[in-house]
Amino acid sequence: MGVFDDLVGQERAAATLRRAAAAGADLLAGGRGTGMTHAWLFTGPPGSGREEAARAFTAALFCPDQGCGHCDMCHQVEVGSHPDLEIVRPQGLSYGIKDTRRLILRAAGAPTLGRWRVVLFEDADRATEGASNALLKAIEEPPPKTVWLLCAPSPDDMMITIRSRCRLVTLVTPPTAAVAHVLATRENVPPAMAEFAARAAQGHIDRARRLALDAEARARREAVLSIPRSLTGVGECVMAAERLVKTAEDEAAAVTAVLNESEITELRQAYGEGSTGKGLNRGLIRGGAGALKDLEDRQKSRATRTKRDVIDASLLDLVAFYRDVLAVQFGAHVELASEDRRADLDELARASTPEDTLRRIDAIMRCRRRLASNVSPQMAVESMTISLHRPRL
Incomplete structure (x- = not known):
């Protein structure tokens, strides 16, 4: 299986990223690299797999076979240990300008292994206004081999000047049948439970996995859905x-x-x-x-x-x-x-x-x-x- 095969229900986005990875390899080989750009914005509803798509694209850029899924490059991206991959996960309420400036300095370095230097910015919509302005300058004048991958729920969550300089990759809510199939085949979830979890999670893959595998998660959902009936006064x-x-x-x-x-x-x-x-x-x-x-x-x-x-x-x-x-x-x-x-x-x-x-x-x-x-x-x-x-x- 290649790295893009893990993107559930995202065939159109996967095709776009495959072509871009091929263009990136062509660019490294001295070609024109038409279709490859230095800034990408991955958008889609919660659980659609924005970060997974960005990570798969990263593996395809690093991999000599453009995302084979089993080489050392692909494995290092999967576990987050590749020296040329910088993953940013804002854990607080926002991501400030000081953190962004430090990130830009790290992103300016040359790739260690000679292909690309990739910054995968999850929840980029949490960047403050000052941080977004600093990020804009970095995206406008990037080093030759630095690629920015920004993830946000929708294009409107980012500054218009940032999204206008990024190539947009729009992910969709995966169909229930596709999510259920993943749970049944990759997690060995019984078909009935897989269908329930996929339907209840409304296409949110991680949420479906938790509902299928964690009894406490199902109990919490049950408690929430019992609220309407309990509101008698x-x-x-x-x-x-x-x-x-x-x-x-x-x-x-x-x-x-x-x-x-x-x-x-x-x-x-x-x-x-x-x-x-x-x-x-x-x-x-x-x-x-x-x-x-x-x-x-x-x-x-x-x-x-x-x-x-x-x-x-x-x-x-x-x-x-x-x-x-x-x-x-x-x-x-x-x-x-x-x-x-x-x-x-x-x-x-x-x-x-x-x-x-x-x-x-x-x-x-x-x-x-x-x-x-x-x-x-x-x-x-x-x-x-x-x-x-x-x-x-």
Whole structure:
């Protein structure tokens, strides 16, 4: 299998990238390299595989056979150890100008192995305005063999001046059947479970994999989808909001705890804590306290981001649920992401109008916008659950 064979349901994008990789090889060989450019923007809905497509393209640029999938170059890209690949994963709420300037300096170096130097910037839409302006200058005047691969949900999430200088690769939501096939063939998931996970994840490949393989992930989804039925009064709305936010906090803490501890330990060791010998002491040497404070600030930002992402995933499950309610109300013959809760869908469809359902969907989307604007999660989610209970208020 080649590196592009792992891109589920992205045949058109894969064909474009194959041609560009061939053009890149031609350019290195002294040809014109028509079809290869130094800046790319990968866009698509969550779970469509933006980062996977960018990584596959990177492997194809490094690989002598343009992405065979089994050579050392392809393997190094897959595990992230290739010396000419710089992967940027913003873990906090944003990616600042200082980090971007350091990144640009690293990207300016010549390739170690002589082909390309690739910067794969995941979630590039998190770059601040200052960082985006610095990035624009780097993209406008890149070194001859540096390639920038930016990933964002949509072109509109990037500065117009940046996206105008990038070649756009648009990924689509993979079909349910394609995702289910991947789960069944690569993860040995039973067909019924694979179909359920693919349908519930709405084409989000990583989410489908978690639902298929992790019973706790399925339990969390079940808890979220039980919210509409539980909203029988204002008190129940407040309690439902508290449960949702508390679950997000617990999951974010679990995700970041181990990583935080290892980062702090490594930093303390780097600054000499516990060292012995002449001129050394068992505390942090000069500069260590400031570095530790900066690390703790970044970890807090990462924890906040993780919490928001967990809540947002729950909100998207609720949007899918009410979209399915709307489909039932109109008698539309479409695939339902919440088919496993068909009784709840039918009951709510009978007890409300399509206008009520649309107002409920609007309330969820408004909650997402408020969370993105740093509104207190508890307040934003409480307002949403009350609107779900009484959509016309």
